[in-house]
Amino acid sequence: MSTPKYKVIYFNFRWLAEPIRYLLSYVKEDFEDVRVSAEEWEKPDGKINKDEYLYQKLPVLEDFENGLKLGQSFTILRYLGRKYNLAGKTEVEGAKCDEYSDVVKDVLKEMELMWEKDEKTKAELKKNWLEKTIPRYFSVIESDLKKNGGKYLVGNGVTWIDFLLSHMAQLFTQYSEVDVLAHYHYPTMKEYQQQIFEIPEIKAWISKRPVTQY
Numbered sequence: 001m002s003t004p005k006y007k008v009i010y011f012n013f014r015w016l017a018e019p020i021r022y023l024l025s026y027v028k029e030d031f032e033d034v035r036v037s038a039e040e041w042e043k044p045d046g047k048i049n050k051d052e053y054l055y056q057k058l059p060v061l062e063d064f065e066n067g068l069k070l071g072q073s074f075t076i077l078r079y080l081g082r083k084y085n086l087a088g089k090t091e092v093e094g095a096k097c098d099e100y101s102d103v104v105k106d107v108l109k110e111m112e113l114m115w116e117k118d119e120k121t122k123a124e125l126k127k128n129w130l131e132k133t134i135p136r137y138f139s140v141i142e143s144d145l146k147k148n149g150g151k152y153l154v155g156n157g158v159t160w161i162d163f164l165l166s167h168m169a170q171l172f173t174q175y176s177e178v179d180v181l182a183h184y185h186y187p188t189m190k191e192y193q194q195q196i197f198e199i200p201e202i203k204a205w206i207s208k209r210p211v212t213q214y
């Protein structure tokens with residue numbers, strides 16, 4: 001094993017850090033996979049000092065080659081994507097990656113309404129999210145993906161958006177307990193997601209990563 005070039009600091013979840021872990025695995029870069037417990041995070045005298053981290057939020061990426069500490073999960077993906085030529089080959093392709101990542105952000109934001117405690121309100125929010133939010137965004141992605149040949153969302157090779165989208169579609173499914181791709185008939189996206197998870201480096205990471213709920 002070579003000396004890691006990066007440190008990825010997050011909690012013991014897949015959530016916002018997993019596409020970063022996928023990307024680094026894909027480009028075969030070792031990274032320190034630091035997973036902070038809720039206790040360490042909350043305890044002011046613990047070994048983790050929240051104030052050391054950007055905005056007191058995780059994930060944070062440390063790039064040992066240039067000393068960079070970078071926050072915001074999508075920015076980290078974009079940074080690594082550009083560094084490893086996985087961010088689109090043209091300005092248009094780069095812009096499409098950004099557009100689709102903002103779509104993911106919107107879907108995530110609307111899903112956060114689901115933290116609602118009241119069961120009745122929660123059920124209504126979930127119905128709205130599944131029947132309005134998901135189709136509004138995913139029908140466009142399904143159609144774009146199909147037009148692009150079904151293998152990659154942008155251009156003719158893997159980009160960072162493929163890791164983000166495949167992962168988030170899985171998370172949305174898990175969270176809502178409805179297979180959002182199969183149930184709402186996005187066969188191209190479903191097959192695409194499976195194929196991304198079958199990429200040997202991704203498959204190898206999935207088989208060795210810590211098992212977590214989300």
Ligand SMILES: N[C@@H](CCC(=O)N[C@@H](CS)C(=O)NCC(=O)O)C(=O)O
Nearest residue numbers: 015016056057058059071072073074
């Ligand atoms: N927009 C940020 C959101 C980061 C964020 O909210 N992280 C949460 C975990 S998913 C966090 O650090 N929570 C700890 C806290 O707020 O104290 C990103 O994409 O990185």
